[in-house]
Amino acid sequence: MSEPLRGVVVSHAALAEALVSAVRTISGVDGVLEAVSNEGCDPDALAARIDTALGTGPAVLFVDLPGGSCLTSALRLSRGRSAVAIVTGVNLAMLLDFVFHRDLTPAEAARRAAQAGGNAIRTPGAPAAPAAPAA
Amino acid sequence: MSLALIRLDDRLIHGQVVVGWGQPLNVGFIVLVDDEVRNSAWEQDLYRMGVPANIEVVFASIAEAERQLSGWEQDARVGILLAGDIDTMAALAATGQVKRVNIGGVHHRAGRSERLRYVYLTDEEAAKLLSLASNGIEVTAQDVPTARAVPIREFL
Numbered sequence: 001m002s003e004p005l006r007g008v009v010v011s012h013a014a015l016a017e018a019l020v021s022a023v024r025t026i027s028g029v030d031g032v033l034e035a036v037s038n039e040g041c042d043p044d045a046l047a048a049r050i051d052t053a054l055g056t057g058p059a060v061l062f063v064d065l066p067g068g069s070c071l072t073s074a075l076r077l078s079r080g081r082s083a084v085a086i087v088t089g090v091n092l093a094m095l096l097d098f099v100f101h102r103d104l105t106p107a108e109a110a111r112r113a114a115q116a117g118g119n120a121i122r123t124p125g126a127p128a129a130p131a132a133p134a135a
Numbered sequence: 136m137s138l139a140l141i142r143l144d145d146r147l148i149h150g151q152v153v154v155g156w157g158q159p160l161n162v163g164f165i166v167l168v169d170d171e172v173r174n175s176a177w178e179q180d181l182y183r184m185g186v187p188a189n190i191e192v193v194f195a196s197i198a199e200a201e202r203q204l205s206g207w208e209q210d211a212r213v214g215i216l217l218a219g220d221i222d223t224m225a226a227l228a229a230t231g232q233v234k235r236v237n238i239g240g241v242h243h244r245a246g247r248s249e250r251l252r253y254v255y256l257t258d259e260e261a262a263k264l265l266s267l268a269s270n271g272i273e274v275t276a277q278d279v280p281t282a283r284a285v286p287i288r289e290f291l
Contacts, residue, residue: 012150040242040243040252040253041242041243042145042146042240042241042242042243042244043145043146044244045242045243045244065150065185066184066185067148067153067183067184067185067186068148068149068150068153068185069146069149069150071181071184071185072149072181072182072184072185075181076181
């Protein structure tokens with residue numbers, strides 16, 4: 001990729017803004033992520049907000065839930081745009097990984113982000129799950 | 136049971152509907168009334184993505200909904216019916232089978248002015264909603280169940 005990826009975080013209420021702020025505080029990286037809230041938007045208005053935030057370069061859309069208004073607007077907007085990929089279930093861990101690994105295609109970055117985000121979901125201190133019965 | 140909520144919401148199926156209302160009402164089915172979505176498998180897939188597998192989603196055209204309203208009212212499960220615009224809701228109300236309308240979200244666009252935080256209407260749209268109320272339908276605005284249901288006469 002000649003142009004580093006940008007990330008757009010799309011969420012309900014103020015979650016996206018808080019995540020972007022947290023990434024900036026922890027990583028010191030600024031200007032890579034943009035926050036978009038669905039607050040006060042119908043689907044068309046939300047799509048317009050996302051479109052403005054995306055710009056014209058390659059990007060990954062990080063969406064909070066795997067369904068609902070944020071995802072539907074993101075999917076409508078990204079339809080037919082190969083330079084845009086989508087990840088749902090956005091969390092801080094995946095965004096922190098993303099800002100340091102932007103020299104990828106959008107699809108590669110989306111897969112990597114999903115992996116990083118998933119790896120961060122753990123249950124420290126919880127009893128180990130019982131072993132699966134032998135086949 | 137019956138249709139526990141007949142809702143006007145331009146986002147159609149989204150978090151407030153599925154989680155906010157769906158959980159406390161123990162909803163078994165959601166009816167989405169929209170001619171465009173009814174004719175687009177791709178749009179239907181989008182809306183299904185936000186709904187747990189145990190909740191059935193029915194996509195209906197306005198004409199289909201007019202015919203099937205009484206059947207949904209007699210369904211043994213709890214249901215939510217969604218319309219994304221006022222004209223669709225008015226068409227359903229014209230059947231005489233709609234007793235209550237919940238305004239869940241009509242958002243800002245050119246020509247509309249704020250009536251509540253989540254309700255923006257042109258004067259023409261406001262008149263259409265008032266007409267529903269004048270015909271004996273209980274019209275209230277309430278985005279989530281924990282909020283107060285605001286009678287239409289309080290904001291129009």
